[in-house]
Amino acid sequence: MTDPSRARLYAELAMESRRYLAAYVLFNQAVADHLGLHPTDVQCLSLLTAEPEPLTVKQIAELTGLTTGSATRLVDRLERGGYVTRTPDRQDRRRVLVAPVPERVDRVTALWDDLGQTWQTILDGDSEDELRAITRHMRRANDLSHTQIRRLRAMPKPE
Amino acid sequence: MTDPSRARLYAELAMESRRYLAAYVLFNQAVADHLGLHPTDVQCLSLLTAEPEPLTVKQIAELTGLTTGSATRLVDRLERGGYVTRTPDRQDRRRVLVAPVPERVDRVTALWDDLGQTWQTILDGDSEDELRAITRHMRRANDLSHTQIRRLRAMPKPE
DNA sequence: CAAAATCGCTGCGCGACGCAGTCATCCGCG
DNA sequence: CGCGGATGACTGCGTCGCGCAGCGATTTTG
Numbered sequence A, B: 001m002t003d004p005s006r007a008r009l010y011a012e013l014a015m016e017s018r019r020y021l022a023a024y025v026l027f028n029q030a031v032a033d034h035l036g037l038h039p040t041d042v043q044c045l046s047l048l049t050a051e052p053e054p055l056t057v058k059q060i061a062e063l064t065g066l067t068t069g070s071a072t073r074l075v076d077r078l079e080r081g082g083y084v085t086r087t088p089d090r091q092d093r094r095r096v097l098v099a100p101v102p103e104r105v106d107r108v109t110a111l112w113d114d115l116g117q118t119w120q121t122i123l124d125g126d127s128e129d130e131l132r133a134i135t136r137h138m139r140r141a142n143d144l145s146h147t148q149i150r151r152l153r154a155m156p157k158p159e
Numbered sequence C: 001c002a003a004a005a006t007c008g009c010t011g012c013g014c015g016a017c018g019c020a021g022t023c024a025t026c027c028g029c030g
Numbered sequence D: 001c002g003c004g005g006a007t008g009a010c011t012g013c014g015t016c017g018c019g020c021a022g023c024g025a026t027t028t029t030g
Helices: A004-035 A039-050 A057-064 A068-080 A102-121 A128-154 B004-035 B039-050 B057-064 B068-080 B102-121 B128-154
Strands: A084-088 A096-100 B084-088 B096-100
Touching: A004 A039, A004 A102, A004 B004, A004 B039, A004 B102, A004 B128, A039 A057, A039 A068, A039 A096, A039 A102, A039 B004, A057 A068, A057 A096, A068 A084, A068 A096, A096 A102, A102 B004, A102 B128, A128 B004, A128 B102, A128 B128, B004 B039, B004 B102, B039 B057, B039 B068, B039 B096, B039 B102, B057 B068, B057 B096, B068 B084, B068 B096, B096 B102
Parallel strands: none
Antiparallel strands: A084 A096, B084 B096
16 A cells, blocks of 8 residues: 555656646647637537437537536537537427537548547557556546546535 | 457547546536636646746746737736746746745645545556556657647648 | 426626737847 | 847737526426
């Protein structure tokens, strides 16, 4: 538990994570700038293309952390830009399904693929076990983030 | 190169990365909300506490991806909140050094530490080699992000 | 069938941001 | 030595993403 060499690895990883995540924010911003979009818009497209099914406005709001009102505006922008289409849900007529427009979104995914190809080069030196370890860590960190978010929202604000 | 099992690991990692990074954005937002700050402000504090030396406004602008004007406003907010202090640089009197105020920033780092402690639990199951692999991957991804950002900015915009 | 909950949308105001211009300061070149 | 250009921080100004509160339509509940 108090193994010094292990503690140093933890500290190193914590520091590297911060840099990594900071770099990601900048990277996402750069992608958005390049496409003439906002970071939120890019993330929304990322979510939509990752899911096989269309999402409702409510779901988009939850996944992006926006209010439903802001999510409506977000979909407005994407629809105006031709990236997504709105379709009324037949099962529940209150709902609106938002689906990506493939030929328009391809421009975005093509950019991702181009950048992702270079990304693979940094993985080529890793063994399969190492890849699995990295993937597993991200999955667990992902899960933990969500529980921590719930904790944070439940905690009383110090302001 | 076209090893199918390896390709699947790549795809899995790519997907998991996206979720991981999306979760981080939400997490960062939740931390900012909890402290009554903006995500940018939190990231700025993260940068300031990670560096041993005070940063200039220009450096903060570069590290956060803001213009110098917006960085000035950012420092204004943090200074008004008591999180940082401005000090004129004696070597170059055009520059202003921004340093965190420990007792004020402690409230933020205390929150990080509290959350970070739980974070360690997900690392306890990993071997030291795995930890090193994860750390190395993040460092390389970090480096690559910056070169990709430069590439993106150099590419002609499709708009 | 009435009451409550849910979903998406819409005014409204706030404020973070980029842009362009300003002033002070530092540096290089003749 | 001084003069022009570069650099750093700051300041109006306009834009626009966002949260908030309220609304109408629809579904669900009792």
